[in-house]
Amino acid sequence: MHTKSVLVIGGGIGGLTAAIALGHKDYRVEIIEKDPDWTVYGVGIIQQFNVVRAMGTLGLLDAYMAEAYGFDRTEMYNPGGQKIAEFPTPRLAGPEYPSNAGIRRTDLQRVLATKANELGATVRLGVTAKRFDDDGEGVEVTFSDGKSARYDIVVGADGVHSRTRAQIMPEAPKPRYTGQWVWRYNFPQPDDMTGIRIFVGQRGAGLVPLGKGQMYMFLLSEEPEGFRLALEGSAAAMRERMAGNAPQIVALADQVTDDASVVGRPLETIFLDGPWHKGRVVLLGDAVHASTPHLAQGAGMAIEDGLVLAEELAAAADPEAAFAAFRARRFDRTRFVAMNSVRIGESQMGKIEHVDVPALNRETIALMAQPI
Ligand SMILES: Cc1cc2nc3c(=O)[nH]c(=O)nc-3n(C[C@H](O)[C@H](O)[C@H](O)COP(=O)(O)OP(=O)(O)OC[C@H]3O[C@@H](n4cnc5c(N)ncnc54)[C@H](O)[C@@H]3O)c2cc1C
Numbered sequence: 001m002h003t004k005s006v007l008v009i010g011g012g013i014g015g016l017t018a019a020i021a022l023g024h025k026d027y028r029v030e031i032i033e034k035d036p037d038w039t040v041y042g043v044g045i046i047q048q049f050n051v052v053r054a055m056g057t058l059g060l061l062d063a064y065m066a067e068a069y070g071f072d073r074t075e076m077y078n079p080g081g082q083k084i085a086e087f088p089t090p091r092l093a094g095p096e097y098p099s100n101a102g103i104r105r106t107d108l109q110r111v112l113a114t115k116a117n118e119l120g121a122t123v124r125l126g127v128t129a130k131r132f133d134d135d136g137e138g139v140e141v142t143f144s145d146g147k148s149a150r151y152d153i154v155v156g157a158d159g160v161h162s163r164t165r166a167q168i169m170p171e172a173p174k175p176r177y178t179g180q181w182v183w184r185y186n187f188p189q190p191d192d193m194t195g196i197r198i199f200v201g202q203r204g205a206g207l208v209p210l211g212k213g214q215m216y217m218f219l220l221s222e223e224p225e226g227f228r229l230a231l232e233g234s235a236a237a238m239r240e241r242m243a244g245n246a247p248q249i250v251a252l253a254d255q256v257t258d259d260a261s262v263v264g265r266p267l268e269t270i271f272l273d274g275p276w277h278k279g280r281v282v283l284l285g286d287a288v289h290a291s292t293p294h295l296a297q298g299a300g301m302a303i304e305d306g307l308v309l310a311e312e313l314a315a316a317a318d319p320e321a322a323f324a325a326f327r328a329r330r331f332d333r334t335r336f337v338a339m340n341s342v343r344i345g346e347s348q349m350g351k352i353e354h355v356d357v358p359a360l361n362r363e364t365i366a367l368m369a370q371p372i
Contacts, residue, residue, distance in 0.1 A: 070098025
């Protein structure tokens with residue numbers, strides 16, 4: 001195959017996955033990442049059966065599972081701490097691999113970056129794209145460091161506040177704050193833990209096993225627009241928000257003591273109903289469909305995007321046809337995740353009618369298990 005050149009903007013989960021998938025199809029990939037230190041925060045991420053399947057397709061399942069904690073079910077608890085449902089999930093990567101995984105974000109990034117590098121992708125840190133000149137045959141990109149280079153295509157994987165999106169589609173909607181924050185903290189993993197424990201109710205929370213003796217907690221809270229979290233006092237702020245939650249959550253409060261280990265983030269969402277590309281520049285991941293984490297599928301959608309984009313590019317005669325086919329394959333699935341994740345949050349905040357989370361979870365599991 002004729003080797004084509006691709007610039008991937010953003011060295012996050014979506015950008016690295018796209019680089020690996022394109023590398024497998026013999027594309028020559030260069031990644032630029034604006035963060036000079038390529039920092040990733042130290043808590044974990046839930047990766048469900050469709051992500052474990054994707055890791056197999058990306059050719060890195062064993063390296064990934066060596067860093068992750070595999071499990072086959074999700075348990076759901078009411079605000080009083082009683083178990084109300086249990087969801088077995090399918091083993092999509094084969095009977096010898098667990099269904100789901102919990103993994104530290106730092107470990108996930110290392111596994112993905114190592115594979116991208118093995119496949120020949122290069123990474124330049126502390127660099128952004130200032131300007132695109134697309135002449136229909138290729139894109140001349142001018143970088144923030146003054147250099148410029150020409151690529152056959154450009155992939156914008158630069159997250160919910162995507163500058164690439166703003167550059168190619170200034171008219172596109174902007175991300176919206178949903179009204180909730182998520183707080184996370186690492187704890188020692190209890191010996192009897194065999195899967196995720198989700199606590200439903202007005203104040204959602206969860207405990208996610210990570211292996212290597214660790215788990216992390218996520219905790220939702222409603223905060224006013226413009227709320228800012230100062231480093232000093234952040235452990236006390238998280239403890240305050242744990243109060244009144246299920247007993248299993250409250251019992252961990254006295255271990256939340258280190259301000260620097262609290263990871264608090266506002267939840268923002270965006271979904272592009274219109275095109276996902278302009279000319280030879282295409283967007284993927286949170287840049288087009290950032291959802292809240294209520295269904296724990298945001299990164300899953302970014303990862304699947306990378307796989308589907310590479311498949312469509314390898315199959316189509318020209319990039320724009322591939323980009324249109326990519327969006328057509330991804331639209332309904334990513335919209336389901338984005339819209340329903342936001343719905344759960346709105347229901348927790350009392351902004352819409354009650355959402356039956358166990359029922360929605362069952363529907364999501366069935367849908368996410370479908371081939372992409
Ligand atoms: C609190 C919280 C919890 C979550 N938990 C889960 C979960 O458990 N499971 C799950 O599947 N999903 C989860 N998600 C969602 C998941 O984190 C995102 O969907 C996923 O990170 C999207 O990947 P991405 O590569 O599109 O964007 P990002 O991960 O945001 O990566 C974008 C990258 O681009 C870089 N960048 C930004 N601008 C530029 C620029 N101009 N030039 C170059 N580089 C740039 C950034 O530094 C970053 O490295 C969660 C999200 C939140 C907010």
